[in-house]
Amino acid sequence: MTARCVTSSVVGSYPIVVPGSELMAQYFAGENVSWYPYITDAVGDMTEAGIEVVSDGQTRDPFIQLFTRRLGGCRVRARTEVVGPIVYRGGITVDDVQVVRRLVSPSTKIVGVLSGPFTLMKSCIDLFYHDERACCLGFAEALRQEAAALSWFVDEVSIDEPWFANELPAYAEEAIGVISEGLSCPMRLHVCGDVSRIVHRLVGMPVDVLSHEFKASPKLFDAYLQYPSEMGMCIGSVRSDDVRVESVEEVVAHLRRAEEVFGRRVVQVAPDCGQRMLPREVAFAKLRCLQQAKEVVYGG
Amino acid sequence: MFSFTKPQHAFELGSITFGGQPGEHPTVLFGGLFFKGVPDFKTASTHLAAMLKIGEETGMPVVPDLFIRKEEYIDPILSFLEQHLPEAHPFSVDIIEPSLKVKVLESLHDHDLLARTIYNSLHIGVTAPERETLKRCTPAMALIVAFNPKDASPDGRIEVLENGAHLLDRGLLAVASSLGIEKILVDTAALAPGENSGAALASLPVVKEEYGLPVGCAIHNVVEKSKWLSRYGSVKATVDVASNAGVALFGGDFALFGPIEHAPVVVPLMAWFDMVVSEYAEAYFGVCPSERHPRRVFYP
Numbered sequence: 001m002t003a004r005c006v007t008s009s010v011v012g013s014y015p016i017v018v019p020g021s022e023l024m025a026q027y028f029a030g031e032n033v034s035w036y037p038y039i040t041d042a043v044g045d046m047t048e049a050g051i052e053v054v055s056d057g058q059t060r061d062p063f064i065q066l067f068t069r070r071l072g073g074c075r076v077r078a079r080t081e082v083v084g085p086i087v088y089r090g091g092i093t094v095d096d097v098q099v100v101r102r103l104v105s106p107s108t109k110i111v112g113v114l115s116g117p118f119t120l121m122k123s124c125i126d127l128f129y130h131d132e133r134a135c136c137l138g139f140a141e142a143l144r145q146e147a148a149a150l151s152w153f154v155d156e157v158s159i160d161e162p163w164f165a166n167e168l169p170a171y172a173e174e175a176i177g178v179i180s181e182g183l184s185c186p187m188r189l190h191v192c193g194d195v196s197r198i199v200h201r202l203v204g205m206p207v208d209v210l211s212h213e214f215k216a217s218p219k220l221f222d223a224y225l226q227y228p229s230e231m232g233m234c235i236g237s238v239r240s241d242d243v244r245v246e247s248v249e250e251v252v253a254h255l256r257r258a259e260e261v262f263g264r265r266v267v268q269v270a271p272d273c274g275q276r277m278l279p280r281e282v283a284f285a286k287l288r289c290l291q292q293a294k295e296v297v298y299g300g
Numbered sequence: 301m302f303s304f305t306k307p308q309h310a311f312e313l314g315s316i317t318f319g320g321q322p323g324e325h326p327t328v329l330f331g332g333l334f335f336k337g338v339p340d341f342k343t344a345s346t347h348l349a350a351m352l353k354i355g356e357e358t359g360m361p362v363v364p365d366l367f368i369r370k371e372e373y374i375d376p377i378l379s380f381l382e383q384h385l386p387e388a389h390p391f392s393v394d395i396i397e398p399s400l401k402v403k404v405l406e407s408l409h410d411h412d413l414l415a416r417t418i419y420n421s422l423h424i425g426v427t428a429p430e431r432e433t434l435k436r437c438t439p440a441m442a443l444i445v446a447f448n449p450k451d452a453s454p455d456g457r458i459e460v461l462e463n464g465a466h467l468l469d470r471g472l473l474a475v476a477s478s479l480g481i482e483k484i485l486v487d488t489a490a491l492a493p494g495e496n497s498g499a500a501l502a503s504l505p506v507v508k509e510e511y512g513l514p515v516g517c518a519i520h521n522v523v524e525k526s527k528w529l530s531r532y533g534s535v536k537a538t539v540d541v542a543s544n545a546g547v548a549l550f551g552g553d554f555a556l557f558g559p560i561e562h563a564p565v566v567v568p569l570m571a572w573f574d575m576v577v578s579e580y581a582e583a584y585f586g587v588c589p590s591e592r593h594p595r596r597v598f599y600p
Binding site: 018019020021022023024025026027028030032033060061062065069075076077078 | 521
């Protein structure tokens with residue numbers, strides 16, 4: 001057993017069904033609609049599975065609308081439209097994270113999850129900037145303020161940038177740097193998909209930890225062997241796109257492979273990606289398996 | 301005052317027309333028949349007769365909105381309607397409990413009343429059994445409550461109509477269409493003070509311009525929840541009835557004005573506002589009032 005501080009974590013979303021009938025019942029009763037029961041369910045599953053760094057589960061919305069809905073200059077339609085300068089209008093996920101803080105024990109850590117500026121830009125229809133870099137940096141500046149607000153309540157901020165796997169713009173480091181510069185807590189960058197072509201750029205990102213889908217794309221281990229760095233690594237260890245629940249032995253073997261490649265740079269283990277698309281019982285079983293495997297390799 | 305560039309639907313039900321350009325047809329007024337405990341049909345018939353009479357006198361279209369809260373009251377309430385409402389006159393049924401909605405629809409079918417029924421309401425809480433029943437027992441018209449628990453702005457209303465705000469498999473308009481409901485009224489969902497309550501009124505022209513559908517709301521519900529008004533004695537009741545004027549002034553087509561007992565005040569009040577709107581709409585936009593418009597009744 002390698003005795004050091006490696007924590008189990010999540011990437012972001014967790015599959016909680018939010019029944020419209022419950023929300024309408026609150027509306028008809030003249031009550032403020034509360035999302036806290038759904039956050040409570042998500043966090044309850046994560047902590048029951050033993051996960052040590054939990055998120056709010058991103059139960060409110062898909063991860064694009066979650067942010068664009070609350071930003072000035074954005075208009076939510078089938079795809080969000082950017083219709084004016086992107087402006088931060090106050091906490092987006094801060095209230096939810098504070099709920100998480102009240103729900104968990106002092107020893108449980110929290111990761112605040114941000115959808116990345118490039119992914120937000122690429123997912124929106126830009127009717128204002130007509131310039132990808134300017135639009136992306138507009139989102140980055142708004143996210144910088146959200147990250148700063150979150151840093152009072154979380155132990156880590158994670159930026160989710162799936163679009164980087166498709167296209168890594170020349171200004172990617174600049175955009176991520178806008179968010180991470182001066183942040184008072186560690187920052188993780190999660191890029192899912194096959195990132196083997198861009199590892200040489202990722203290892204230079206201004207963040208503390210990189211997170212990838214190593215379980216779905218084990219060839220990433222080989223890609224990273226070519227680019228040694230000091231960057232901390234979060235090892236995706238159970239798949240988020242497959243309902244089959246991995247065995248503990250299988251995940252242990254996967255983590256041992258990560259140890260061979262990264263050694264002491266492994267700082268976290270997590271699902272490959274957000275678990276929103278999985279059935280809840282499957283997502284929970286995968287988290288439990290992840291935690292058990294992590295304990296086998298790194299201790300409890 | 302408004303006139304819309306989008307062609308406006310005008311739906312006929314019985315002798316009542318819902319929709320059109322502001323100033324064209326008078327605001328349809330829904331008076332609520334609430335039954336606390338065992339229905340008091342004697343009192344209800346008095347109030348219903350009074351509303352129908354003042355509607356006839358002023359040229360204002362009135363519709364009883366029947367609250368059904370228990371299964372055992374379904375048949376007595378429908379029989380009451382058959383006895384006291386003129387043949388072919390439309391009515392709405394306001395039911396919250398999903399299983400009761402199914403039973404009411406089946407009873408409306410059995411009573412051969414669906415051709416006069418305004419279903420109150422379709423919303424994000426629509427259940428699978430409700431959808432199945434609506435396909436078999438399809439009401440002539442349905443009221444869609446465009447409540448979006450994620451976004452209280454007019455954009456939020458559009459989103460829930462368009463794509464269900466990711467709480468449904470599709471938008472509420474598509475849901476209605478898939479059920480064979482052709483005549484749609486959009487209720488812009490009044491919220492409590494402090495929750496962007498003004499957006500219910502602001503959404504009226506937005507939704508009307510976007511879809512050309514008849515729009516309205518129960519803006520008086522905001523007054524009910526404005527507790528501070530109670531400090532001023534009878535003023536609260538005055539504001540309650542007067543609040544409905546906002547619907548006419550914001551280009552709306554119908555108002556759910558609260559208890560039917562308020563009809564003797566609300567109906568002439570709304571006739572006055574409809575005349576003001578009509579005069580301006582005709583002078584500026586060339587919109588002529590319909591044959592039964594209160595302007596023609598009082599200024600033939």
